[in-house]
Structure formats: structure tokens, C-alpha cells
Amino acid sequence: MNISSENYVRFFRQSSPYMHAHRGRTFVIMLPGEALEDTNFPNIIHDIALLSSLGVRLVLVHGARPQISRRLELQKIEASFHNDSRITDKSSLAAVIDANGSMRVRMEAQLSMGLINSPMHGSRIRVVSGNFVTARPLGVVDGVDFQNTGEVRRVDRKAISQQLDDGHLVLLSSLGYSPTGEVFNLSAEDVATRTAIALKAEKLILFGNSIGLQDEDGELIRTMRPREARSRLQSKQHQEFHRLLEAAVTACDSSIVRTHIVSHCIDGALLQELFTRDGFGTLITQDMAAYEQLRPATIEDVGGILKLIQPLEEKGVLVRRSRKQLEREINTFTVLVRDGMIVGCAALCSYPKDGCGELACLVIHPEYRQGKRGDVLLSAIEQQARQQKLKSLFVLTTRTAHWFIERGFAASPLKTLPSEKQEAYNRPRNSKVFKKVL
CATH class of the missing domain: 3.40.630.30 (Gcn5-related N-acetyltransferase (GNAT))
Incomplete structure (x- = not known):
């Protein structure tokens, strides 16, 4: 993207109020497994590094849906779903753990880059992962036993806050652990939402495939109240949009003032959403009066x-x-x-x-x-x-x-x-x- 020096200076000056507003704030960012495979993924990492350098306290939550499915296919294990949630039996749990571990290592590697002449040069991001999420089994729903598919029971707010206070970036997988030593497969949306609520984060940022939510004419909906998002949940939506909307509504109902839905396919979408007045996605907020x-x-x-x-x-x-x-x-x-x-x-x-x-x-x-x-x-x-x-x-x-x-x-x-x-x-x-x- 070529911009003139004049436009660059204007954009930089106009973004300065957002730099001041975001410094010292806590953002929880959810990256689905699809984002980690997108060609734009390195650019997203660069933008996350920029947020870190500007003093934003960051928690990243990554998913692994396509990676899990690919491993199960290679092992000739049939993937089972009910209501868009994966049924994780004992035979597929190993693939779930393997996929999440692989994605976590890949993200840590990307966040550790520091090549000269690259956007990551001098970033020195310290990444911390751990057993911050306690989970419980989802149980039997509609007569279907989800086995090792779970839901978030508790997020260790104190431990994560301590890491953020120490200047670390916290990286969470879509896995949770029980007091009895079991491992549960969680949805990345659930982990991100519950983490944002526990930390009382200023923003929950959800990456998806599309630019944001669109109206009946295909136009981007830039801002939306939770009640409007809730009404859209009643209509037929693409599975991904339904998950993102559900997460946004849950976050807003639990006092997260602003939830953003942005595209992982578009270079710079995150920065434009956070540092321009109109954004580059959909903002779901209770705080329309402030906006x-x-x-x-x-x-x-x-x-x-x-x-x-x-x-x-x-x-x-x-x-x-x-x-x-x-x-x-x-x-x-x-x-x-x-x-x-x-x-x-x-x-x-x-x-x-x-x-x-x-x-x-x-x-x-x-x-x-x-x-x-x-x-x-x-x-x-x-x-x-x-x-x-x-x-x-x-x-x-x-x-x-x-x-x-x-x-x-x-x-x-x-x-x-x-x-x-x-x-x-x-x-x-x-x-x-x-x-x-x-």
C-alpha cells in the first residue's frame, strides 16, 4: 500500500489519541485456527507486536479447528459434531492436544522474531503460556455425550494479571484442565470471552473470515448494540458468524464495553479498526453514547x-x-x-x-x-x-x-x-x- 508522506503524517497524527487511549489497557484477541493458516497471519503478528510496543496489555487466544480436522482425517478418525461443537472422544483427544500444541509453538516462534529490516525487529516480546484455564465437561446435551469437549469453568485472573503487570504477553490455547488432571477441548470463542470477562478487559477482539457483519444489502455494519446482535442470533447465520455474535453478546452482557469483529484476511484490518474513527470491522458496544x-x-x-x-x-x-x-x-x-x-x-x-x-x-x-x-x-x-x-x-x-x-x-x-x-x-x-x- 503506497501512501504519500502527507497522508502518512495525517494518519499518524489522527491515530495519536487512540495510542493514548489504548496504552495500559487490556485487550483479549481471539485468533481462530483459520487465521493461523492465512497468508496474512505474519502481518497480524506484526500488528500485535506493534500494539504491545504501544503499551497495550495483550492476551491472545488461538483456536485449532481446521488443524484438528486435518489430523483426524490423516488418522482416518471420523470427526463428529453436534450443534457446531466437536464431540471429542478418547481417540480424537490426542489430535486435539497435538494441534493446539503445534499452533502454540508456531505463535510463540512468530512472536519471537526479531530480524533486522522486519517489523518485528527490536520487539522483544516475552510470551507466557500455562494452565490458566480450568475446564469442566460439557456433558450430555440433547442426549449426546460430548466426552472430552468442555467449557470454561474458571480463568485464573490473578495469575494472568500478574503476567501482564510484568510486561508479558499471555498466550492461551483452546484447551482447559480439570482439578482431576483431565484435558478438555474448548472453543476458542469461549476461552477468549471468559478471559475478557474475568480480566474486565477494555476490548474483546474476535477475528473472522469476513470483514465484519453485513446488512441485507451487503453493506458493512460498523456499529451495533447487543440487542441488535442478539436479534440476529435468532435468524439463520453462517456458523462462524453465529459463534462470533454469540461471543460478542455474552461479553457485552457481562460488562465488556466494546467487542470488535475484524477480518483475518485483510492486511491492516486490526490497526484500522483500533486507530481510525470509522474502524474496519463491526463494533458491538453498550457504550454507543461515547462512540x-x-x-x-x-x-x-x-x-x-x-x-x-x-x-x-x-x-x-x-x-x-x-x-x-x-x-x-x-x-x-x-x-x-x-x-x-x-x-x-x-x-x-x-x-x-x-x-x-x-x-x-x-x-x-x-x-x-x-x-x-x-x-x-x-x-x-x-x-x-x-x-x-x-x-x-x-x-x-x-x-x-x-x-x-x-x-x-x-x-x-x-x-x-x-x-x-x-x-x-x-x-x-x-x-x-x-x-x-x-
């Missing part, structure tokens, strides 16, 4: 609003506002903030004697005009107007007449405006007047 928030503007927002409206002022779409004017009028503005950036604004200028208000400076950032954010801001302004007992809203526009007509505004003569607004009307600009009864 995208509608609120009254404050004096600190003046710079962000100016940056948002300046391109439209230069095109003549908006009337120019100086910083001083904006500072005086800031209490009339409402802003839509996405992860710290102002992506939309609108103002309500009230004329209480005339029982009306002006909707002014309704602007959405060009990159965020597909999510009906304009409607959200319009609805907020209408609500404010009703609270002030105003009977109608009017707007002056030169370019967006149809947008307002589609939302219940009707053309209105200039003489219907408040007298002081009529006096201030810019006749050379020749703005059209539209009015909406509330």
Missing part, C-alpha cells in the same frame, strides 16, 4: 464546528460565520460527535414573539451522510423548538430545498418571516424560504 453522541455544543466545540462548516462557506452554500460570531451563538448549536470528532451540527435561533424558530447551519460531514444523521439533528432541533413552545420552524436555503420538502417543509413567502429576519435577509444571495408547522 456517537448528540449533545448541546460548548465553547470548546467552536474549532470543530468551524472546521466542519468552512468547506460549505467557501462554496457559498452557507453564510460565513466568524469565530467570534460562532462563540456568541454557540448556545444555539447542537452537535453530533463521533469518537471525539464533530461530524454534524445544527442551530436553533428562536423568535419567541413570533412563535417560530430558524433552523440554521445544518451540516453533516461528507463522509457521514449515509446514516440519516441529518434526520437525527433535525429531530433534535424540532424537539427543542417544541420545548420552547414554538409553533413552527423555518429555514433559508439555496441548495437543499428538496431535502427539507421531503421532511415536511413547505415553500413560504419572505413576508412570513419575523420582521428582524426580513430586515437581515441577504437579497443578492436569494435564499428560498421553507416553513414547517410543529
Whole structure:
């Protein structure tokens, strides 16, 4: 990927708030067995090394589904599943242990690289593995005995936290051990989710084959609430997506604020998801207010609003506002903030004697005009107007007449405006007047 020096500097500066936010935080990352066989796997390791160098406390959980299946096939042992969970009998347990051990060694080797002129040079990552996960048998489900397939019983939070405090990266396999010395085959999603919950991690990151969750039109769903994810579990989903969604919902229900689903096939997907405002996957979060928030503007927002409206002022779409004017009028503005950036604004200028208000400076950032954010801001302004007992809203526009007509505004003569607004009307600009009864 070739980028200009200017774009590189801009990206680096824009990512700096995320570097500060992530430092010292605990992330649990789940890598399925498919990811370990993908040609992009070395790049994922490089990106994980970068996170470590930035001070992120990391727990990696790896799976081994395809590796186990291949070993069973070579040994001519038939693989058995029920409800997408492997039935692990005594004859297949050896293959499970062998596959997990092989994958663990491979990951440790990749994380130990330090070749000059490689992204891993100087990383010096210390990897720790161990019996941190206690498991119990899954038992008999729907009359099916899962034998040595298990589920997480307990995660040794104290021991893992101590390793993270010492600067180690903790690597967990999809294996668990019982107090009686038995070994159980676990799902990587279960291990990752339960570990994130036990550690009260800031993020659970789940790698999958696709870029993220998609809507009915095939468009990427960038953010989703747990209840939306839960409803999708009721519909028919690909097995992998069902596992990832189930893990994300479980994590969010247990106070993990943010769970990310990203692709292990796309180079840089992890970094783009964590260090850009829009991400590069699907974020499932309870904390939508922190991610995208509608609120009254404050004096600190003046710079962000100016940056948002300046391109439209230069095109003549908006009337120019100086910083001083904006500072005086800031209490009339409402802003839509996405992860710290102002992506939309609108103002309500009230004329209480005339029982009306002006909707002014309704602007959405060009990159965020597909999510009906304009409607959200319009609805907020209408609500404010009703609270002030105003009977109608009017707007002056030169370019967006149809947008307002589609939302219940009707053309209105200039003489219907408040007298002081009529006096201030810019006749050379020749703005059209539209009015909406509330």
C-alpha cells in the first residue's frame, strides 16, 4: 500500500489519541485456527507486536479447528459434531492436544522474531503460556455425550494479571484442565470471552473470515448494540458468524464495553479498526453514547464546528460565520460527535414573539451522510423548538430545498418571516424560504 508522506503524517497524527487511549489497557484477541493458516497471519503478528510496543496489555487466544480436522482425517478418525461443537472422544483427544500444541509453538516462534529490516525487529516480546484455564465437561446435551469437549469453568485472573503487570504477553490455547488432571477441548470463542470477562478487559477482539457483519444489502455494519446482535442470533447465520455474535453478546452482557469483529484476511484490518474513527470491522458496544453522541455544543466545540462548516462557506452554500460570531451563538448549536470528532451540527435561533424558530447551519460531514444523521439533528432541533413552545420552524436555503420538502417543509413567502429576519435577509444571495408547522 503506497501512501504519500502527507497522508502518512495525517494518519499518524489522527491515530495519536487512540495510542493514548489504548496504552495500559487490556485487550483479549481471539485468533481462530483459520487465521493461523492465512497468508496474512505474519502481518497480524506484526500488528500485535506493534500494539504491545504501544503499551497495550495483550492476551491472545488461538483456536485449532481446521488443524484438528486435518489430523483426524490423516488418522482416518471420523470427526463428529453436534450443534457446531466437536464431540471429542478418547481417540480424537490426542489430535486435539497435538494441534493446539503445534499452533502454540508456531505463535510463540512468530512472536519471537526479531530480524533486522522486519517489523518485528527490536520487539522483544516475552510470551507466557500455562494452565490458566480450568475446564469442566460439557456433558450430555440433547442426549449426546460430548466426552472430552468442555467449557470454561474458571480463568485464573490473578495469575494472568500478574503476567501482564510484568510486561508479558499471555498466550492461551483452546484447551482447559480439570482439578482431576483431565484435558478438555474448548472453543476458542469461549476461552477468549471468559478471559475478557474475568480480566474486565477494555476490548474483546474476535477475528473472522469476513470483514465484519453485513446488512441485507451487503453493506458493512460498523456499529451495533447487543440487542441488535442478539436479534440476529435468532435468524439463520453462517456458523462462524453465529459463534462470533454469540461471543460478542455474552461479553457485552457481562460488562465488556466494546467487542470488535475484524477480518483475518485483510492486511491492516486490526490497526484500522483500533486507530481510525470509522474502524474496519463491526463494533458491538453498550457504550454507543461515547462512540456517537448528540449533545448541546460548548465553547470548546467552536474549532470543530468551524472546521466542519468552512468547506460549505467557501462554496457559498452557507453564510460565513466568524469565530467570534460562532462563540456568541454557540448556545444555539447542537452537535453530533463521533469518537471525539464533530461530524454534524445544527442551530436553533428562536423568535419567541413570533412563535417560530430558524433552523440554521445544518451540516453533516461528507463522509457521514449515509446514516440519516441529518434526520437525527433535525429531530433534535424540532424537539427543542417544541420545548420552547414554538409553533413552527423555518429555514433559508439555496441548495437543499428538496431535502427539507421531503421532511415536511413547505415553500413560504419572505413576508412570513419575523420582521428582524426580513430586515437581515441577504437579497443578492436569494435564499428560498421553507416553513414547517410543529
